[in-house]
Every structure is written in structure tokens, then in C-alpha cells.
Amino acid sequence: MSTARVQAGVCNVPNRTIFEGDNLDVMRGMNDGCVDLIYLDPPFNSNRDYAAPIGSEAAGAAFKDTWDLTDVDEAWHNEIAETNLPLYKVIDASQYSHGSGMKSYLIMMAVRLIEMKRILKPNGGVYLHCDPTANHYLKTLMDTIFGREMFRNEVIWSYRRWPSKGNQYQTMHDVILFYAGPGNVFNVEFEHPSESYMRRFKGKTQVLDPVSRTRKLVVDKPTKGLPLRDVWEMSILAGSSKERTGYPTQKPLKLLDRIIATSTNEGDVVLDPFCGCATTCISAERLNRRWIGIDLSPLAVKLVEQRARNELGLMGGVQAIARSDIPKRTDREPAPPLSESKVVLYGTQAGHCNGCGTHFMQQHLTVDHVIARSKGGTDHLENLQLLCAHCNSLKGDRPMEYLRARLVREYQ
Ligand SMILES: C[S@@+](CC[C@H](N)C(=O)[O-])C[C@H]1O[C@@H](n2cnc3c(N)ncnc32)[C@H](O)[C@@H]1O
Numbered sequence: 104m105s106t107a108r109v110q111a112g113v114c115n116v117p118n119r120t121i122f123e124g125d126n127l128d129v130m131r132g133m134n135d136g137c138v139d140l141i142y143l144d145p146p147f148n149s150n151r152d153y154a155a156p157i158g159s160e161a162a163g164a165a166f167k168d169t170w171d172l173t174d175v176d177e178a179w180h181n182e183i184a185e186t187n188l189p190l191y192k193v194i195d196a197s198q199y200s201h202g203s204g205m206k207s208y209l210i211m212m213a214v215r216l217i218e219m220k221r222i223l224k225p226n227g228g229v230y231l232h233c234d235p236t237a238n239h240y241l242k243t244l245m246d247t248i249f250g251r252e253m254f255r256n257e258v259i260w261s262y263r264r265w266p267s268k269g270n271q272y273q274t275m276h277d278v279i280l281f282y283a284g285p286g287n288v289f290n291v292e293f294e295h296p297s298e299s300y301m302r303r304f305k306g307k308t309q310v311l312d313p314v315s316r317t318r319k320l321v322v323d324k325p326t327k328g329l330p331l332r333d334v335w336e337m338s339i340l341a342g343s344s345k346e347r348t349g350y351p352t353q354k355p356l357k358l359l360d361r362i363i364a365t366s367t368n369e370g371d372v373v374l375d376p377f378c379g380c381a382t383t384c385i386s387a388e389r390l391n392r393r394w395i396g397i398d399l400s401p402l403a404v405k406l407v408e409q410r411a412r413n414e415l416g417l418m419g420g421v422q423a424i425a426r427s428d429i430p431k432r433t434d435r436e437p438a439p440p441l442s443e444s445k446v447v448l449y450g451t452q453a454g455h456c457n458g459c460g461t462h463f464m465q466q467h468l469t470v471d472h473v474i475a476r477s478k479g480g481t482d483h484l485e486n487l488q489l490l491c492a493h494c495n496s497l498k499g500d501r502p503m504e505y506l507r508a509r510l511v512r513e514y515q
Pocket residue numbers: 124125126127144145146147155156157350352353354355376377378379380381382383397398399400403
């Protein structure tokens with residue numbers, strides 16, 4: 104058996120790893136189908152510039168003198184248009200109903216959700232935490248990327264907080280979109296039955312009559328309660344809560360405990376690609392699941408280490424691994440030498456540079472990684488292309504979308 108087969112579906116990131124970096128790069132370095140559950144709580148604030156999380160170059164200091172948000176959006180949008188037309192249409196439509204800010208946000212999310220779908224096991228589950236600002240747009244993305252048949256629930260997390268003034272109802276809920284593949288783990292939780300049920304049936308279980316299939320019978324067995332509904336009444340973290348780390352968008356452990364306990368078994372791998380102060384990681388550890396967290400912010404990584412030390416250290420000296428590199432995929436056959444790939448690519452590209460489109464002799468084209476290796480790209484043929492010297496030097500180790508945006512600007 105080849106190594107590639109042995110590694111297929113095997114997680115190439117050790118348990119208890121927390122990455123500081125862009126989740127897009129990290130996920131691109133992860134094996135296919137290696138994660139059992141993904142919980143994501145991405146940023147969304149319509150008054151904010153979405154530039155920061157998009158692409159590692161845009162998130163850094165190079166942003167101002169290399170490319171701007173419009174370039175990135177346009178380039179990724181074009182990329183999506185070429186590879187996934189329905190997704191392109193869904194994203195494009197959002198600008199007409201909500202404006203270009205939403206389109207920009209959805210492009211940022213779409214490229215990441217595509218990776219999540221790839222690294223999720225076929226029977227895995229994904230919970231996307233959002234709010235009423237974007238939940239309906241995100242659902243169309245999820246339906247298109249994961250498949251609408253994978254949609255299970257729109258969970259309403261209902262809470263109370265200080266009311267605000269205004270001529271509308273108080274907005275006091277978040278939305279969690281739950282998708283899962285066939286055969287997904289679902290350890291059902293029960294909630295207390297209503298008082299009227301308890302009074303009427305004296306706390307006993309009601310079952311469907313197996314003969315008539317319509318009548319209900321009461322059997323002499325204490326009721327387990329009602330299988331959990333999709334509206335969850337659960338408090339947000341109080342300012343005085345011991346759980347509070349000071350991280351602004353911290354979610355309660357109770358919420359993550361419920362999601363992880365329901366949708367995974369012990370030993371399963373849980374990923375949070377926007378992990379903030381690591382609520383998911385801490386919950387997964389407490390429930391004996393394996394976990395991986397990713398966050399752009401170094402502050403988040405520090406908090407994770409601190410929480411792992413303080414909260415989990417108490418539970419048996421657990422050591423988290425902090426990393427800022429990109430994992431290497433171990434589920435592929437060894438790549439052929441680049442010289443062999445060059446010959447194949449020269450044929451498939453019909454001798455044209457994949458950037459500017461000019462025709463060249465083979466010796467004047469160079470093999471380039473579509474997604475740079477430093478951003479999780481592999482040496483495999485599907486991630487290789489031929490570029491002329493000019494395009495190659497323009498692109499450097501940046502992703503292809505950067506080169507496209509530069510060329511559009513250059514030839515305008
Ligand atoms: C809403 S917070 C998550 C809070 C988290 N659920 C908790 O309980 O602490 C969103 C997080 O996503 C991170 N983030 C934003 N863009 C990112 C990206 N491209 N890659 C990784 N993390 C990102 C932010 O730094 C922030 O910590």
C-alpha cells in the first residue's frame with residue numbers, strides 16, 4: 104500500500120495545535136477529509152472594513168503598496184467564476200440586495216468554506232455561527248458549497264442583554280447554521296418536557312402506537328424529555344463570569360460543549376478556523392476530543408496558551424502546540440519532478456503563459472505554484488502552471504489572484 108493511501112483521511116496536524124495565521128493558508132495544507140467537526144464563528148460587522156482577514160498580503164503591511172481590496176475581491180471573484188459558476192452567481196447577487204461590502208465579505212468566506220468542505224470528513228458536521236446581518240447570504244453559500252441536502256438546522260441561540268432603544272424588536276439572538284453529511288454523529292440531547300406534559304402524563308413516556316402508527320400510547324417509563332429543539336435559550340457570558348478572558352467576541356463554553364458533545368464522539372477531530380480565545384479548543388479538550396485552532400491574531404494565540412495552561416493544566420498538564428507555519432499535506436502521491444510537469448503543462452497550456460497569455464518557447468517559461476508553497480500549495484500538477492519571467496517576477500510567492508489583479512491594472 105502506498106503512503107498516500109495510508110494517509111488519506113488521516114489528520115496531518117497533531118492534536119492540540121493552535122496556529123497563528125490566516126486560516127485559508129493553514130487549511131490548504133491539511134489533508135482531504137480529515138476533520139470530524141468544524142465550528143466557525145467568523146467576524147462580521149457591517150461597519151468594519153473587511154480587508155483585514157482577506158488574504159495574507161492584504162492583512163499585512165504590504166497591503167497599501169501592492170493591492171487593495173477591490174483587486175482582491177475582483178480576482179477571487181473571477182477565480183470562483185472560472186471554477187464554480189453557481190457560487191459566482193450567488194455571491195454576485197448579494198451586491199444588488201446588500202451592496203458591495205457584502206459581496207466582498209462573501210468572497211472572503213467562500214474561498215475558506217471551499218477548503219472546509221474539502222477537509223471535512225464526508226459524514227462530518229459543520230456549524231457556522233453568524234447573526235441576522237448575513238445569515239441568509241451565508242446560507243446560500245453553504246447550500247452551494249456543501250450541498251443543500253447537507254443542511255440540517257438553523258439553530259437560534261436566544262439570549263438576553265441590556266435592551267437598546269429603537270422602533271423595532273430587541274435583537275437578541277445569533278444564528279448557527281448546521282450542515283452534516285450522511286451518517287453524521289448525532290448524540291441527541293433531551294430538554295425538560297413542558298409543565299403541562301408532566302402534569303398530563305405524570306412524567307411518563309409517550310410513544311407512537313406501533314399498530315395504528317397514529318395513536319399515541321403512554322408507557323410506564325419516566326420520560327427522557329423532548330429531543331432538543333432548534334431554539335436554544337442560553338445566557339451570554341456575563342461581565343463577571345469567571346470564564347471571561349476579555350476577548351471581545353468570546354462565546355460561552357456551554358454552547359460549544361453542546362455542539363461538540365452532540366456532533367462528535369471521543370477522539371474525534373474538531374477544528375475552529377476562527378478560534379478567537381479558543382473556546383472551541385477548551386471545550387473539545389474537556390470532552391476528550393482532539394482539536395485544532397487557527398486565528399490571525401497573535402493575541403488570540405496567547406490567550407489560547409494561557410487558557411490551556413490555566414484551565415486545562417488543572418486537568419492533567421495538557422500542553423498546546425503553538426505554530427505559525429503551514430502544515431504539509433501527507434495524503435498525496437509523491438509529486439513528479441518539476442521537469443516532467445513542465446512538459447505536461449506546456450501541452451495543456453498550449454505554450455502560453457498562464458498570466459499574460461503570450462505564446463513562448465518552452466525554455467522561456469518557468470514552472471510556478473498557483474498557490475505558493477508558503478501558503479499551503481502543493482507540488483502537484485493541479486497546483487502548477489507555466490509563467491513567463493515577467494509574470495513570475497510580478498507574482499512572486501503571492502497567490503494567482505494577486506497576479507491577475509496586477510495584470511488587469513497593467514493592461515488597463
Ligand atoms: C468572532 S471571533 C471568534 C471568537 C471565538 N468563537 C471565541 O469564542 O473566542 C473571530 C476571530 O476570527 C479571527 N480571524 C479573522 N479572520 C481570520 C482569518 N482569515 N484567519 C484566521 N482567523 C481569523 C479574528 O482574529 C477573531 O479572533
